[in-house]
Amino acid sequence: MIEEGRALFLQIAESVEDSIVDGSLAEESQAPSTNELAAFYRINPATAAKGVAMLVDKDVLYKRRGIGMFVAPGARQRLLTERRAAFADRYIDPLLAEARTLGLGAEDLSELIRDRASAPVAPTTEGDAR
Numbered sequence: 001m002i003e004e005g006r007a008l009f010l011q012i013a014e015s016v017e018d019s020i021v022d023g024s025l026a027e028e029s030q031a032p033s034t035n036e037l038a039a040f041y042r043i044n045p046a047t048a049a050k051g052v053a054m055l056v057d058k059d060v061l062y063k064r065r066g067i068g069m070f071v072a073p074g075a076r077q078r079l080l081t082e083r084r085a086a087f088a089d090r091y092i093d094p095l096l097a098e099a100r101t102l103g104l105g106a107e108d109l110s111e112l113i114r115d116r117a118s119a120p121v122a123p124t125t126e127g128d129a130r
Helices: 008-021 034-041 045-057 075-102 106-118
Strands: 061-064 068-071
Touching (some): 008 034, 008 045, 045 061
């Protein structure tokens, strides 16, 4: 899961965020400790702590003195809002730029997306559908 070329603390923070977004780490539940993250990813605890601190700064996690870190109320919705905005920047804007280059209008794009969304999903090489 660790990608070369990206800061480890960012990847750790993103991994915790993914767990919150997909619901496997519920709001008000205890988050993994920096030592657990460090052991799992085999990284320096200070690096894991930097990722956790970033999530605290974003109000995604909060600390209960003497107990540990917990997922903040409303964290999932804040992350979804943030990711939806990033989705548009990351995927929709480049899609629209390429569509303009190809002379495709909004209706053409809508039709292409509907066709692709309704197409059967091809199995992956491992045999499971995505």
